[in-house]
Amino acid sequence: MIHLAQFSGGKDSTAMLLWLKEQGIEFTAVFCDTGWEHPLTYAYIEEINQTILDGQLVVLRTPDWDGFRGLVLSKGVFPRRVMRFCTEKLKLEPLWAYIEALNDEVETFLGERAEESAARAAKPTRQWVEEAGGYWINRPIHNWSSAQVFEIHKRHGIKPNPLYLMGAGRVGCWPCAFISKRELKALLKSTPEIKDRLRELEAQMQIVIEARQAQGELEFSGNSFFSVGYIPARFCSRHIATKTGTASVPTCDDVFRYLESTDENQLPLLETPKCMSIYNLCE
DSSP, X not given: OEEEEEOOSSXXXXXXXXXXXXXTOOOEEEEEOOSOBOHHHHHHHHHHHHHTSTTOOEEEOOSSSSHHHHHHHHHTSOOBTTBOHHHXXXXXXXXXXXXXXXXXXXXXXXXXXXXXXXXXXXXXXXXXXOGGGOEEEEOTTTTOOHHHHHHHHHHXXXXXXXXXXXXXXXXXXXXXXXXXXXXXXXXXXXXXXXXXXXXXXXXXXXXXXXXXXXXXXXXXXXXXXXXXXXXXXXXXXXXXXXTTEEEEEOOXXXXXXXXXXXXXXXXXXXXXXXXXXTTOOOO
């Protein structure tokens, strides 16, 4: 059986790699590159590749689009909760193609933990899935706490991704289209260059939408990275006609202004951090 460890550069997948090392399980680590990760995450992934994986990390990318940016521009729409195509197209499908090319039974190891969400808590620690000809998914740290995750980092002398010290609750796309307002507010402080990143992508999307509307391919569409309702409607500068009326669409600059003018205590809060790290990693 071939063992694959799905690595993202986050604390949980790093902890899982360290656990596999402790167990003496031979594995191949794979990273599904969306092309939309934070530069610090790319640097961290390469550091882990050299220090833990002996330079053997397998990087998987979709051959159909130039990462997240190419995917959303080709579709003419940003991901939404009812249309979360980015994970499937940029992470799952490249992984499935890789698994299908392997001439053996496959078991993947995934660093998902139950305390992250009710949806993840409901998942089994080991399950069989039918995609890619069928393979096992194993979640070896499913019942771990975040304290256990950071403890195994410390035990091996491995520092977590530096983004956790900058207010990130999760590490992945920079930013994810479903990022919480609290995390985005922290990113606006720690990595203000994220503003121009989103402004540029929204401007590119607007060009795509206008071209497709001119050809009659699109009738109603918003070009905001953030979904309707992400911030209160009165803070939105764009209002578009829909089949059922109008919708207030927040541009990225609307969101930036709203978050920068909103007191942190007014945003949804899970726990009060003692430092910028929500996991209290500061010394």
